[in-house]
Amino acid sequence: MPEGDTIRYAASRMRPLLEGRVPDQIRTPQPRHALDAWPRRLSGRAVERVDTHGKHLLLRFEGGLALHSHLRMTGSWRVYAAGQPWRRAASSAWLVLVADGHEVVQFDGPVLELLTDGRTRLDRRLAMLGPDVLAEHFDSTRFLKRLRADDPTRGIGDALLDQSTVAGIGNIWKAEGCWEAGVDPWRPLAELTDAEAIEILRRLRPRMLRSAELGPRSIEPRVHGRAGRPCPRCATPIAARGQGDENRTTFWCPGCQS
16 A cells, blocks of 8 residues: 555655646546546646645645545556656546646546545544654654554554554554664554654654655665565564454564564
């Protein structure tokens, strides 16, 4: 699943092309949107802002309308120069915005909807989000308050995936953050100090911000996806097994994460 850094990187590529401009063309090739008439409803409206919060992206148009996107496991945003071949099948495109000689394309986005500004403020999926891990000034007090309201027997690795506690962390970065801070992802919240919880995010944010600036491929994982390979810090073989109700694979070092 694309995580907060991937969404932030996509938004940074879209902003120079879309913000302050009326798109030259809006297309909705996906049949499920054929009756929504978004090209007509958004015709002549400039994109005021491209906003992100965690894994959510909002294209805010003049007149109080916003296209809301969440990519879940399958979707992606891509930017192409006009005429450049797409690297994914045209049949998987859900939204195409043409502007400034480029095409901004959303592929296979399970959540793509046109909302009023009022609904974006009241929509439970957005209103319940925790503080954005990539916010300029991360709200650590709010993060700790929500973390401490969670099940105290829950492992910190699983708790970091809860978007109502902190928005933007997925399976890759929960493993990387716990490793950076030397914290066992299986440790119950009841046994984790506030200082340790904050340290995970303090260590994690610089790498996520760098990924958001340069692209996810610019960051080499230290533990995620490296089961059986030596830990970069202590050379103990990296372990992996499912965690939480969704059984998402957690990677960690049994030698230096305690």
